[in-house]
Amino acid sequence: MVLLSAGPGDLELLTLKAVRALAQAEVLLLDELVDPAIVELAPRARVVRVGKRGGCRSTPQDFICRLMRRCALQGQRVVRVKGGEALLFGRAGEEIAFLRAAGVAVRIINGVSAAFAAAAALGASLTHREHCHGLTLVTAHTADHGEPDWAALCATGTTLAIYMGMRRIDSLTHALLRHLPADTPAAVVQAASQPGEQRLLTTLSALASDAAGLSPGAPGVILVGRALGEALQTPVPAAAARAHATSVA
Numbered sequence: 001m002v003l004l005s006a007g008p009g010d011l012e013l014l015t016l017k018a019v020r021a022l023a024q025a026e027v028l029l030l031d032e033l034v035d036p037a038i039v040e041l042a043p044r045a046r047v048v049r050v051g052k053r054g055g056c057r058s059t060p061q062d063f064i065c066r067l068m069r070r071c072a073l074q075g076q077r078v079v080r081v082k083g084g085e086a087l088l089f090g091r092a093g094e095e096i097a098f099l100r101a102a103g104v105a106v107r108i109i110n111g112v113s114a115a116f117a118a119a120a121a122l123g124a125s126l127t128h129r130e131h132c133h134g135l136t137l138v139t140a141h142t143a144d145h146g147e148p149d150w151a152a153l154c155a156t157g158t159t160l161a162i163y164m165g166m167r168r169i170d171s172l173t174h175a176l177l178r179h180l181p182a183d184t185p186a187a188v189v190q191a192a193s194q195p196g197e198q199r200l201l202t203t204l205s206a207l208a209s210d211a212a213g214l215s216p217g218a219p220g221v222i223l224v225g226r227a228l229g230e231a232l233q234t235p236v237p238a239a240a241a242r243a244h245a246t247s248v249a
Helices: 016-024 036-041 061-073 092-101 114-122 150-155 166-177 204-211 226-232 238-248
Strands: 002-005 027-030 046-049 078-082 107-109 135-139 159-163 185-190 198-203 220-224
Touching: 002 016, 002 092, 016 036, 016 078, 016 107, 027 036, 027 061, 061 078, 061 092, 114 159, 114 185, 114 198, 114 220, 150 166, 159 226, 166 185, 166 204, 166 220, 185 204, 185 226, 198 204, 204 220
Parallel strands: 002 078, 002 107, 027 046, 027 078, 135 159
Antiparallel strands: 159 220, 185 198, 185 220
8 A cells, every 4th residue: 555645746856756656557546636647557456536625525534544444455556646745744654554554565655745845836945944943743623623733833944935824824924923033935836836826925014905805715835934035026027917916906
């Protein structure tokens, strides 16, 4: 059983190990945010789409776990494909524990997470040594639908990469402004590495209002921190300029 990270969307970012696993797959369990063209790399596989997306009708997690277990115990080569990095905010821990309890060995293939693809799109280092000493990856809401401890996170002095925060961008911006200066650089990247990529470079005080011009409901990564100031000093790429112009019109 393989738990495979498909990266942020651009199939050229797949690892060679991932491509080999796909070529050998007999069953492909495909996440919602994965490029559908990935199935072309798994010509032998039966494809089962098990999409999960916040705010939309999703395949129940229990069904996915039981399907993986059944196919694996039947001796089939199963590849569970997750967007981004499989071990980051993707319920991989639940799936690994479920499979191990059933006696199914799990092999993990890592990939590029959306935060790193977003930083590459912006041409910015997330850990520029003149501005910060680390990176914090955090989801915008906890398992009980509460919020992270923004005060503690801001006190770390690290760049914040916030996942699953687009629907809460107003409230999280207000929360961050209680602990960070209003002129703190901030960015949003939607569909990082994909043809429809949108980039927004702004400041924390303008983040919520500027982001209103981006694609509503589309997943994106929110980046906040002084290191992004290096991106703000460079010419904004055409796609980002259009996104920013729309958001402030």
